[in-house]
Each structure stands twice: as structure tokens, then as C-alpha cells.
Amino acid sequence: MSAMEKSGTAVQPQEFHQDIAAKWFLMSSVSYFAIVAIIALIIAAKFVWPEFLGSIQYFTYGRMRPLHVNGMLFGWLLAADIGLSFYFIPRLCGVKLWSEKLGVATAILWNIIILGAVFALPAGYQKGLEYADLPTPLAVLVVIAWLMYGFNIFATIYSRKYEQMYVSTWYLMATILWTAFVYLTGNFATLFTTGVNQANLNWMYTHNAVGLIFTPAGLAVAYYFIPRTSNTPLFSHKLSMVGFWSLAFVYVWTGAHHMLHGPITQWLQTISIVFSIMLLIPVWAVVYNFIASMKGQWHQLGENVSLKFLMSGTIFYLLTCFQGPMHSLRSVNAIVSKTDWIPGHAHMAVMGAFSFFAMAGVYHVVPRIFGTKLHSETLANWSFWLFLIGGLGMFTSLWLGGFWQGWQWSTGNIKFIDTVIALKPVWVVRLLSGVLIATGIYTFMFNIWSTALGTKLPQGESAAV
Amino acid sequence: MLSKTDKNATLFIVVALGLFFIGGLLTTVLPPLLDKSWSKPFENNDPSKGPTGKLVQYTPLQQKGYEIYIREGCKYCHTQQTRTLLSDVTSKGAGSGWKGVDAPVSTPDEFVYDYRQTFGTKRTGPDLSRVGGKYNRQWHKAHFNNPRDLVPGSIMPPFPWIANNPDELDALVAYLQTRGRAKNWRPDNDYEQ
Numbered sequence: 001m002s003a004m005e006k007s008g009t010a011v012q013p014q015e016f017h018q019d020i021a022a023k024w025f026l027m028s029s030v031s032y033f034a035i036v037a038i039i040a041l042i043i044a045a046k047f048v049w050p051e052f053l054g055s056i057q058y059f060t061y062g063r064m065r066p067l068h069v070n071g072m073l074f075g076w077l078l079a080a081d082i083g084l085s086f087y088f089i090p091r092l093c094g095v096k097l098w099s100e101k102l103g104v105a106t107a108i109l110w111n112i113i114i115l116g117a118v119f120a121l122p123a124g125y126q127k128g129l130e131y132a133d134l135p136t137p138l139a140v141l142v143v144i145a146w147l148m149y150g151f152n153i154f155a156t157i158y159s160r161k162y163e164q165m166y167v168s169t170w171y172l173m174a175t176i177l178w179t180a181f182v183y184l185t186g187n188f189a190t191l192f193t194t195g196v197n198q199a200n201l202n203w204m205y206t207h208n209a210v211g212l213i214f215t216p217a218g219l220a221v222a223y224y225f226i227p228r229t230s231n232t233p234l235f236s237h238k239l240s241m242v243g244f245w246s247l248a249f250v251y252v253w254t255g256a257h258h259m260l261h262g263p264i265t266q267w268l269q270t271i272s273i274v275f276s277i278m279l280l281i282p283v284w285a286v287v288y289n290f291i292a293s294m295k296g297q298w299h300q301l302g303e304n305v306s307l308k309f310l311m312s313g314t315i316f317y318l319l320t321c322f323q324g325p326m327h328s329l330r331s332v333n334a335i336v337s338k339t340d341w342i343p344g345h346a347h348m349a350v351m352g353a354f355s356f357f358a359m360a361g362v363y364h365v366v367p368r369i370f371g372t373k374l375h376s377e378t379l380a381n382w383s384f385w386l387f388l389i390g391g392l393g394m395f396t397s398l399w400l401g402g403f404w405q406g407w408q409w410s411t412g413n414i415k416f417i418d419t420v421i422a423l424k425p426v427w428v429v430r431l432l433s434g435v436l437i438a439t440g441i442y443t444f445m446f447n448i449w450s451t452a453l454g455t456k457l458p459q460g461e462s463a464a465v
Numbered sequence: 466m467l468s469k470t471d472k473n474a475t476l477f478i479v480v481a482l483g484l485f486f487i488g489g490l491l492t493t494v495l496p497p498l499l500d501k502s503w504s505k506p507f508e509n510n511d512p513s514k515g516p517t518g519k520l521v522q523y524t525p526l527q528q529k530g531y532e533i534y535i536r537e538g539c540k541y542c543h544t545q546q547t548r549t550l551l552s553d554v555t556s557k558g559a560g561s562g563w564k565g566v567d568a569p570v571s572t573p574d575e576f577v578y579d580y581r582q583t584f585g586t587k588r589t590g591p592d593l594s595r596v597g598g599k600y601n602r603q604w605h606k607a608h609f610n611n612p613r614d615l616v617p618g619s620i621m622p623p624f625p626w627i628a629n630n631p632d633e634l635d636a637l638v639a640y641l642q643t644r645g646r647a648k649n650w651r652p653d654n655d656y657e658q
Contacts, residue, residue, distance in 0.1 A: 047589075050613070050620040057626045062538020128535035128581035157474055165471050173474070174481045181485065185493070195576030196503045199584050204493050212485070237471075245467055248481055252488035261548035262584060263571040265500045268492065275488075334550055338588040409552035409559045409588075416559035416591040421618040 017090055019369040021103020021152075025083030026362055026369075027452060028111055032075030034445040035118075037438040039068045044434040047427035058122040066133035067121040073131070073209070074142075075114040077350060080358040081217040082110075082149060085172050087365050088224045089153055092169050093160030098152050106148045113141050129198075131206045132186040139187040146183065150176040167240040171220035174248060178212040196264055203255035210349055211251040218317075218354035219243075219286060221361045222310060226290055229306040229364055235292035243285035250278045257328045260337065276328035283321040290314045305380040306360040312388055313356030320348040335410060340423065341402025344395045351437075352391055359387070359444060366451050373457060375450035383443040390436030393429060401426030500573070507574035507647045516569050516648035522578050523643065530640025533633055535581050537624065544585035545594040545644065547571045553592060561595040561645070568595040569650045590621055595645035598656025605638045 043064050045052050053059040090097045097103060116138045120126075126133040134142065153176060157169060186205020190198050227234050234240065253275035256268045291314065301307055323345050326332050336342065367374045374380060401423050408419045470477040497503045506520040523531060534540070547553045547561045547568045554570060556562030571594050576582065600608070607614055610628035612621040627633045646656075 046622065047620060050622055054623045055625050057624075060537060060624070061622045062541050063536075065538055065541045124536040126535065126538060128540070130540075130586065154474075163472050165474065165477075167471075170471065170477060170481075173477060177478060177482055178485055181482075181489065185489075193497075195579045195582060196573040197497045198579070199576075199582035200496065201493055202582060204489070241467065241471070245484070248484045249488065252485055253492055255492060258586065259546075259584065261550055261553075262546045263573045263576065265496055265503075265573070268496050268500075271492065334552075338544055338586065340587075342586065406552075410550070412551045412555040412558040412560070414558050417616055417618055419559055420589075420620060 014368060014371070017087075017096060017369075018100050019087060019097075020100045021097060021107060022083050022086035022365065022369055023452075024104055024107035025079050025086060025110070026366060027449070028107065028114075029076050029079035029083055029358075030362060030445050030448050032071060032079065032114060033441055036068060036071035036075055037441045039064055039071060041431075041434050041438055043068055044427070044431045048424070048431050057124070063122050063124060063126065066126050067117065069131065070117055070121065070133055071114070073214070073350065074117075077214060077354060077358060078217070079110060079114075080362060081175075081214075081221060081354075082106075084221050084224075084358065084361040084365060085153065085217070087361075087369065088168060088220075089156055089172060092162075092166045092224070093156055094162050095156060095159050098155035098159065102148055102152050106145050106152070109141060109145045109148070113138055113145065116141070127187075129186065129190055129202050129205075131209050132190065132202065134187070136187070136191075139183075142183065142187075143180075146176070146180060150180065166223075167234070167237070167244065168220040168224040170244055171216040171223065174244070175213060175216040175220065178208065178216070182208040182212055199259065200256065200264065200268075203258040204252070205255075207255045207258065208252060210346075211247075211254070214350060214354050215247070215251075218313075218357045222290065222313065222357045225306060225357070225361050225364055226293055226310050226314075229304060229310065229360070230294065230297050230300050232293055232297050235289050235295075239285050239289045243282045243289065246278075246285065247282035250275050250282060254279065254328070257333075260328070260330060260333045273328045273330070276325045279321060279325055283318065287314055287318045305377065305384055306364045308381075308384050309356045309360035309363070312384075313353050313360065316348050316352030316356065316391075317354075320345060320353055323348070335406035336402055337406075339402035339406040339409075340398045340426065341406065344398030344402060347391070347398075348395050352395065356387075359383075362444075362448060366448050370452045370454070371456045372451055372454040375447050375454055379443050379447045383440045383447060386436050386440030386443060390433045390438075390440060393433030393436065397426050397429040397433065401430075502573045504577060505574055506577045507572065509648075516650045518647050518649040520575055520577060520647035524639070526636050527639045527643055529633075530636035530638065531580070533627065533637045534583070534640055537627075539593075540583045540585045541587060542589035542621070543583075543591070543593045544588050545571075545583045545592065546585070547592060547594045547645075559591065561592040563595070563599050564655070566650070566652060568645070569648050571645075575645075575647045593641070593644050595650070597642045597644040597646040598651065601657040602634075602638050604657075605641065606634055609634065609637075 042053065043061060046061050086097060086103055117134055120135050120138065121133060125135045127135055182205055185201055190201045193201060254272045256264055256272035257276050260269050301311060327336055363380060405419050405423055408414045408422065470480055508519045509515065509517050547570050549570050553560045554562055554567045556565055556567050560568060562568040606628050609624040611623045612619040627637060
């Protein structure tokens with residue numbers, strides 16, 4: 001029996017776990033998701049009406065954008081992944097979370113950080129490094145929170161009942177370890193460097209924030225919830241090892257692909273290209289494993305909202321990680337880099353793939369830890385379709401627009417401002433897609449809060465898998 | 466060895482960090498040791514080797530403008546790198562060249578004094594790596610006040626709190642006028658003040 005099977009509710013009833021820390025993290029992350037969705041709409045609207053909220057400095061584009069990025073990455077996605085890990089790690093280890101108190105303290109600190117960012121960034125206190133925009137005092141708090149979280153998880157893992165660790169456990173341990181160093185590099189090591197050297201460290205961080213923080217955290221979630229929500233075993237343990245260790249080796253080399261053709265050493269650009277192509281190995285190993293696990297189970301998609309999110313997330317993961325290596329090819333990069341194509345790509349990763357995984361987890365976990373029933377299956381389906389259709393609208397409009405823009409630049413005889421004017425219809429479509437996405441997020445938030453506040457089921461019944 | 470890592474957490478930690486550090490160190494610590502142009506300011510006196518000139522430190526006024534550039538997140542819409550592509554060097558299309566002269570390609574030694582890298586990832590507005598001297602203070606003032614007054618169809622945000630604050634305007638313009646100026650690439654020094 002694998003650790004995954006042993007961790008079933010048959011071994012420990014739901015009541016065995018307290019899940020207080022998980023509740024804190026999940027409910028705050030869902031709330032920030034909704035709050036930051038407003039910021040997202042504001043900046044999308046500014047592309048259509050540049051004067052919109054334009055003369056108030058706190059709402060200017062260049063201050064709202066880092067708030068949007070950091071709010072979504074740290075307020076929603078990372079917090080949701082942390083909350084989910086507080087749920088599945090104890091279950092995979094067959095023990096209680098090492099300390100619920102420490103977990104709640106971490107959640108409170110996390111909320112202080114996010115609220116701090118909500119005031120600091122619009123006030124203009126941004127550090128000036130992409131993804132590492134939080135001013136240094138807040139970044140120090142992030143490090144402290146991360147140590148508290150990491151300690152709690154590792155202490156749980158070291159006291160586990162099952163010797164063999166399931167793949168979600170490895171991915172999560174790796175997330176904690178890598179994040180520590182990736183975050184320190186991007187937020188602190190950068191401060192001791194200038195120019196290209198700083199940019200190189202910044203890209204190492206930015207790229208690995210996605211590759212070595214959100215990817216392993218998101219895959220930990222998907223590896224747990226795909227078998228769990230569909231009640232089927234994982235296709236292959238061996239393949240999951242191939243995927244994991246190739247990710248561990250390959251990802252960190254690719255930072256310089258953000259500066260292809262730019263002022264950075266040629267051989268470093270070439271190395272980043274070679275390793276970017278190799279990224280296809282871990283991605284295909286993971287995706288094959290997910291899809292193969294679903295064999296004979298596809299009929300479940302119809303009635304299982306979590307599974308819908310998980311499988312669409314898998315497809316987006318496959319696509320976004322096909323785009324990535326292709327963008328690294330010099331010829332493709334020459335067209336798409338610096339255009340609107342790139343935000344289309346970036347959103348497919350963190351919103352398409354990893355937010356879909358996290359939402360699946362939240363839908364599965366929240367009724368269980370609060371001992372209630374999901375408030376509404378219908379609304380859950382609505383949130384899925386709104387998110388999916390809005391997402392596709394946004395990705396495709398930005399790809400088409402970005403490609404067109406890049407092509408216009410490369411002709412060498414179209415003035416810049418004409419390439420701006422040409423894209424205006426694209427930005428209208430993006431805004432409308434954003435409205436659909438935001439509606440999906442509000443439906444999700446409403447559904448989850450109503451579930452959490454709903455009437456408790458009698459003990460025992462809530463534990464149904 | 467890898468097959469044991471799913472039972473032994475300590476072994477797992479060692480291997481996961483080990484693999485990470487190989488790539489991590491080789492791509493971050495090694496390159497600046499090997500490529501001196503990352504830390505040696507640009508200087509060239511020999512016209513046969515390309516544009517001449519010398520990179521100098523920012524003055525306090527320029528530094529103040531630099532900090533405003535960071536504060537307002539200008540880098541989220543503007544890149545500062547003339548890449549080795551026609552789209553970037555050209556003066557006839559959307560590139561950073563102007564008044565009929567193509568811009569020289571950016572090199573690492575032009576950015577040595579930059580306390581915050583401003584290379585950027587997104588070109589919602591044009592590249593600014595060679596904008597120094599392209600417009601005068603008056604133009605920038607009007608442009609920051611409302612970009613659409615000068616460039617119809619622009620989606621750059623207005624910055625009235627800068628345009629109407631002479632100290633901040635002077636600082637920001639002083640910073641912008643340094644962009645790309647380490648290399649004297651203009652014929653007859655036709656830079657605006």
C-alpha cells in the first residue's frame with residue numbers, strides 16, 4: 001500500500017485532525033483572491049481608458065501592477081497552497097500537524113504581510129525588482145513566516161507514521177527548501193549588486209518563483225487531489241520520481257532566457273535556452289502521469305467540479321510549459337518577447353494551471369474541514385466555466401495581439417504608437433474576459449464562504465471522501 | 466540513491482538542495498566572475514571600436530529622478546535595453562533610434578551604476594534605453610501632464626503630480642536625459658536639454 005492509500009479516512013477519521021491552520025490560510029487566501037481581482041480589473045481597464053483613476057497617484061498603473069502581481073501570487077496562490085498543505089501533509093504522514101498554534105501564528109503574520117503590501121505598494125514603496133516588489137521590512141517578515149511554516153511541515157514529516165513519502169510530500173518539501181533560497185536571492189542578494197548582475201539574480205528569482213515555488217507547490221496539490229477526488233490510484237510512482245528529479249535539476253538554469261538578445265553574456269543565454277528545452281522532460285512526465293491516472297475515470301468529470309478544475313489545470317500546465325521552451329528559441333523569442341504574448345503566457349501558468357489546481361483543492365477541502373456540505377454544486381460549476389471561458393478569452397486575445405505587435409515591430413518601418421493603437425481592440429477583449437474571470441472568482445468566494453459558514457453536518461458524515 | 470529519497474527525508478533534503486545549488490551557483494555566481502563587462506563601467510576612446518564615451522555615476526538630482534522612475538513603476542511599461550534586433554535598433558520603425566540614426570546595441574557595461582535594474586519585460590510603451598536627449602524638458606512636462614496632448618492614441622498614464630512639481634519633474638527629466646548617453650551615438654551631439 002502506498003502512503004496515499006494508507007492516508008485514507010479509514011485510518012484516521014476527519015475528527016483526528018484539527019485543521020485550524022488550514023482554515024485560516026484557506027479562508028484568507030480566498031478573500032484576497034476576490035480583493036485582488038478588483039485590482040486586476042482596474043489595470044485591465046487602464047489599457048482601455050488610460051485616464052481611468054489616472055490622476056490619483058495611489059491608483060496609477062505602475063503602482064497597481066505590482067500590487068496585482070504580489071497580491072495574486074502571495075495573497076491568493078501561495079497562501080492557498082500553504083493552507084492545502086496543512087491539510088494533506090498530516091494526512092499523508094498519518095499524524096496530526098506538528099503545531100496548529102504555530103500554523104495559526106504563521107497565518108496571522110501572513111495576513112499582516114499582505115495588508116502591509118496593500119498599503120505600501122500604492123504609496124510608492126516598491127523595491128523596484130519584479131516579483132520582489134515588497135519593501136525590505138515586509139520581505140523580512142516573509143522570510144520569518146516561511147521559516148515558521150517550513151519548521152511546522154518538516155516537524156510533521158519527521159514524526160510521520162508511514163515510512164514511504166508520497167510524491168506530494170516530496171514536492172512540498174522541495175518547495176519549502178527551494179523557496180527559502182530563491183526568495184533570499186531575489187529579495188536580498190539583489191540588493192548587493194547592480195545592473196546586469198542584479199538583473200541576472202532577479203531573473204533567477206522571478207523565473208524560479210514560478211518554477212521552484214508555484215510549480216512544485218501546485219504539483220503537490222495536483223498529485224494529492226487527482227487521485228483523491230477521483231478515488232483512483234496514481235498511475236506510476238516511478239514516473240513521478242522521474243518528473244520530480246528532472247525538475248529539481250533542470251529548472252534553476254533557465255533565468256537568463258528572460259534577457260535573450262539583450263545585454264547579458266551570450267553563453268549564459270545559450271545555457272538558458274538548452275535547459276529551457278530540457279524542461280519538457282519533467283513536464284511531460286508529470287502530465288502523462290496525471291492523464292494516465294484518469295484512464296477509465298473520465299466519466300467522473302461530469303459530476304465532479306474539483307476534477308474539472310484539476311484536468312483543465314493539467315492541460316494548461318502542458319500548454320504553458322510547451323510555450324515556455326518555444327519562447328526560448330531565439331527566432332521565436334525575437335517576435336514574442338516584450339509583447340502582450342508574454343502576459344498571456346504568464347497568466348496561463350499561474351492562473352490557468354496553478355490557480356485551477358488550488359481551486360480544486362479548496363472546493364474539496366473546505367466542506368470537509370468545516371464539517372459542512374458544499375453550499376452549491378451549481379455555483380461551483382458556474383465558477384468553473386466563467387473562469388475557464390474568461391481565461392481562454394484572455395490568453396488567446398493576448399497571444400494573437402502580442403504576436404501581431406511583435407510582427408509589426410520586426411518590420412522596422414511601423415511607428416511605435418501605431419503598434420499601440422493597433423492593439424486597442426485586443427485590450428477591450430482582455431477587459432471583457434477579465435470581467436468573466438472576476439465573476440468566476442466572486443462566485444467561488446461566495447460559495448466557499450457560504451460553505452464555511454453553513455450548518456454543520458452530524459459528526460462522522462462530514463468525513464466522506 | 467534517488468530511489469531511497471522517498472523513504473529518507475534527510476537524504477531527500479541533501480539531494481534536492483544539492484541539485485539546486487549546482488545550477489544555482491553556476492548561473493549566478495560564476496558569470497560575473499568570468500564576464501568583467503558586468504562590473505567594469507563602459508569606456509571607449511577608439512571610434513573604430515564603435516561609439517566612444519564613458520559611463521559616469523549619477524548626480525544626486527539624477528539619482529532622485531531614478532528613484533521616482535522606480536516609485537512609479539515606469540519599468541512595467543518601458544524596457545531599457547536595445548537588443549540585437551532590427552526591431553530595437555531602428556530609427557524608422559518602433560525601435561530606440563531617432564531622427565534617422567539607428568541606436569547602438571546595449572551592453573552590460575552601460576548599467577554598472579544602476580542600483581535597480583530597469584531592463585524590463587514588457588514594452589507597452591517604447592524602449593527608453595536611448596531616450597536621453599530625444600526631447601527637452603518642456604516636452605516631458607507636457608507629456609507627463611497628459612501624454613495624449615502630444616501623442617494621440619497613447620495609453621501612457623498621466624502623471625500630474627510630477628508635471629506640477631518642479632523638483633520632481635527636474636529630477637525625473639534629469640534621469641531620463643542620462644539614458645543611453647554613456648555612448649555618444651548621435652552625430653553632431655544633437656541632444657536636447
